[in-house]
Amino acid sequence: MRTEYVAAIKDHNHARYNMLVDRPYYAAWALHGSLARVREELTGMGGPAYGESLERFQTKKAAFVMARLNFAVTDWTAYSRVDSAHMPRILNEEQQERYSEQLGSLSSILATYIGCTVDTIK
Numbered sequence: 871m872r873t874e875y876v877a878a879i880k881d882h883n884h885a886r887y888n889m890l891v892d893r894p895y896y897a898a899w900a901l902h903g904s905l906a907r908v909r910e911e912l913t914g915m916g917g918p919a920y921g922e923s924l925e926r927f928q929t930k931k932a933a934f935v936m937a938r939l940n941f942a943v944t945d946w947t948a949y950s951r952v953d954s955a956h957m958p959r960i961l962n963e964e965q966q967e968r969y970s971e972q973l974g975s976l977s978s979i980l981a982t983y984i985g986c987t988v989d990t991i992k
Contacts, residue, residue, distance in 0.1 A: 871899050897945070897952040904942040908976075911935045929987045932980045939977050946973055 871890070878887040890896060912935055918927035946969070953960050961969070 871896070894952075894956075897949040901942070901945040901949040904938070904945040908935060908938045908942050911938055923991070925987050925991050929984050929991075932984050932987075936977055936980050936984075939973075939980075943973060946970070 871893070874886070874890050877883070878890055911931065918924055950961075950966055950970070953966070
């Protein structure tokens with residue numbers, strides 16, 4: 871799917887892109903990619919550039935992860951909508967609610983981290 875996605879985007883081919891989006895597993899594929907990018911950003915914190923404090927670096931990185939979360943939430947919403955329309959469903963109501971809460975709370979956790987870190991930076 872990745873090859874077709876890249877080709878459709880690169881060629882600005884709306885018809886090809888729409889055909890790809892209409893595939894049954896597109897929503898799952900897109901969600902997987904979004905969550906993988908968030909995970910990579912969270913685990914790949916790395917280290918600061920020479921002369922930059924670790925706190926400043928991690929705060930900037932957390933802010934970037936928050937931006938990535940917007941894509942993940944959008945893809946989660948699309949996946950949930952597709953899953954709800956199919957029988958049998960992949961996720962039950964309890965799982966859908968739990969995952970929605972976990973994904974939604976991550977922004978708040980990062981915002982709290984950023985706020986507390988900025989307060990301590992001198």
